[in-house]
Amino acid sequence: MTADAVFAALADPTRREVVTLLSADGPSTATALAAALPISRQAVAKHLALLDRAGLVARRRAGREIRYELTPAPMTDAMGWMAEVGGAWDRRLDALRDLLA
């Protein structure tokens, strides 16, 4: 669950659509997601596995079904990384500019 994995996971438009559906409609099965998308259940399952590895979804067993739930904290962490590291470089480059002025 690194910032890099999160961005790689979200780089695919279909995965972004899966994230949007889970966000809007709540936890869902792979079958239900496939019904809402122009791709097969197998393809949805692959996307869900990748989102799972990036820490963006969690699997929950509900009876005989597996439901996928959005766990968006890694997205916040990824944004946090960018803000923090960007801020650190802003400070360093200000100092660099002063040195070379």
Next chain:
Amino acid sequence: MAEVTRSVEVPADVRRAWQVISTPDGLSRWLGGATSIDLRPGGGGVADLPEGRRELTVEEVVHGRRLVLHWWPEGAAGRTPLERGASTVELEVEQNEQGSRIVVTEHAPLEGGTGSQAPQARALALA
């Protein structure tokens, strides 16, 4: 894929800019803490930053133009920079009309690091 890029333009010439961004003395002054660096591929170093101490290893040097290094929190577990959750920093200097332009890009740690960034989310989800 996750990365930040910043740049700065300075009235100094490329040679001076390169010196400041690639030598221990120069780096110490603008990174904000004592920094050592062995400026060749595989060379090591330490940066005592306000953000914490980091170990580093040099990936690539194109003298006068480009420096790529990996850095990670000092003492992180792992045998390789990847395992230690290292991020990669690229520093480039180029000449322009006013003097020099320095561009830095830091790439977020890749998957495979033991120093992870968001273990809490997964732990909570599995609870």
